[in-house]
Amino acid sequence: MTDDATYDLVVIGGGINGCGIARDAVGRGLKVLLAERSDLAIGTSSASTKLIHGGLRYLEHYEFALVRESLKEREVLLSMAPHIAWPLRFVLPHHGGLRPAWLIRLGLFLYDHLGGREILPGCRTLNLRKDVTGGPLRKSFSKAFEYSDCWVDDARLVVLNAVDAARRGADVRTRTAVTNAKREEGAWTVDLEDQSSGARSSVRAKAVVNAAGPWVADVLARRLGINSKASVRLVKGSHIVIRQKFEHDRAYIFQNADNRIIFAIPYEQDFTLIGTTDVDYQDDPGAVEISADEIEYLCAAASEYFDEPVQTEDVVWTYSGVRPLYDDGASAAQKATRDFVLDLNGGGDQPALLNVFGGKITTYRHLAEEVLAKLKPSLPMMGEPWTRGATLPGGDFAVLRFDDLLAKTKSAYGFLSDATVERLCHAYGTQAAGMLGEARSLDDLGRHFGADLYEREIEYLMREEWAVEADDILWRRSKLGLRLTEEERKGLAAWLSAKQDTTAPARHAI
C-alpha cells in the first residue's frame, strides 16, 4: 500500500538525534515523518550516563571544539527542560598516584572558561576532612576538586522532543520500521512496516535522515543499499545501580589507574548509579548487556575510593548501551572521537540522504541545527533555527525555580506523598497537573500497580507519549522498574495487553 502523503523529510530512528531533528524540522515548517521501529529511546539514548557535560576527560584527547560546544549547550538545555535537567556538582578526589593537582586545576580552569557560564557555579577546592563529601570516602583522600555539569533524564528528553514534534505537526510513528528506501523519480520512496500488525506501506520524501544510532551503517547498507566510506565504531558502555551509597546531593568522578574515569551519581532518590565502561563491541546492539567482568571492574574501581567497598551483590540493576562513534581509526575505544560526523549523500540532482554518526545527548540540539543546515539546499523552504530557548513540554518555568513548582503541586494534590510529587514534577514539569487532572484522592487515580504508579499516569503515557508495553513505562518513561516487584510488573504487562485490544491508537493532540 502507498500512503498518498509526500513528506519533506523522513527521519529514521527515535533516539535523541532522530527526535531532536524531527522537532527542529517540523518547527521550521517542514512536513516530517519520524519512524522508530520499536519504542522511543529504546537504543543508546536511554543507556547513557545522563550527563549534560563538556566531558572533562575529552580535554586530554585535545577535543577542545567538542568540549566547548558541549559546555555551551549545558545552560541552553537546562533552560529548555528544567524539570528533567538540573545542575549537578561533581567531586573529583585528588589521587596522589594519578594525575597531578596542577594538571587537574588547569583542566578545570579551561572547563570553567571554555564554554561560558551564567547559571552554573565554577570550580573550587575541597577539604575532604571537613566537607560532607569526604564522609563516604577512604580516609586517605584529603583533598578534592569540585566543578559543575548537569544531569538529564535521557529517555524523557527523547520522548519530550517527540511529543513536541508531534504537537507541532510531525507524524511520529513508533513500532514502525523502515525496511527499505530508494530514490525514484526525483524523490525517496520509503517502505515502512508496522511492527505490531505487520502492515506495510510506503511514503514519498524529498530527503531522508538516517539517525539509527548504532544501526546507522546497517540501515545505510541493508535498508538503503548504499555503500559509504564513513563507518561506525561500536563501543559498549555499562552501568550498575546500587542502593544509595551516600546521602548528599553531589556526584563523584573517580580516576582509575587505567587512565579512565567512572562516575558515582545520586540516582532516583534512593539509589547510586556507577559507570561506565568502554569496550569495543561487534555484536547486535539490540542484545547488549553487561558482562561479569564489567560488573567487577565497576565495583573494584568504586571500591578504590569508597570506605565501604561496593560488592557485586550490592547491584540491584544494570544497563548497557552502545556508543555509535564515528570510526576515526583511534587505537583504544576510550580515545575514539565523541564528536559527531554528518555524512551527506546526494543533495544535488539526487534526493538528499543525511547519515548521522556519533553525537552525544548533550549536543543533540546543536546537531539537529547542523543537520538542517546541510539539508537546506535540498529543502530551501525551511525556516530559520528556532530551538535555542524554546522549552520542551512541561519545561515552561524558570531554571532553578523547581521548588516553586513542587510547592504548587503539593498544595494542589495534598493527598500525594512528597516523594511522588517530586517524581511527577521531575517527569512532567508543569504538565503534572494536566496529568493528575481533578483527582482529589488516590482512589481517583484508578488502579494501583505498585510503588506510586496508578492507572491515571499509565493512561496519560499511552495517550500522550506512545507507551505500549510495560518496559516503555517502567524503564523509559520512568524508572519505576526499580521499585515494582516482579509480580507487580507482570500485573502491569497483563493489564496493558488487555487494554491494547480495546483502545484506539494513541492521540497526540495538545
Ligand SMILES: Cc1cc2nc3c(=O)[nH]c(=O)nc-3n(C[C@H](O)[C@H](O)[C@H](O)COP(=O)(O)OP(=O)(O)OC[C@H]3O[C@@H](n4cnc5c(N)ncnc54)[C@H](O)[C@@H]3O)c2cc1C
Ligand atoms: C554508556 C554510554 C554513556 C553515555 N553517556 C553520555 C552522557 O552522559 N552524556 C551525553 O551527552 N552522551 C552520552 N552518551 C552518548 C549518547 O547516549 C548517544 O550519543 C546518543 O544516545 C545516540 O543517540 P542516537 O539517537 O544517535 O541513537 P539511538 O538512541 O540508539 O537511536 C537510534 C534509534 O534508531 C532506531 N532504528 C534502528 N534501525 C531502524 C529502522 N530500520 N527503522 C526505524 N528505526 C530504526 C533504533 O530502534 C533506535 O531507537 C553515552 C553513550 C553510552 C553508550
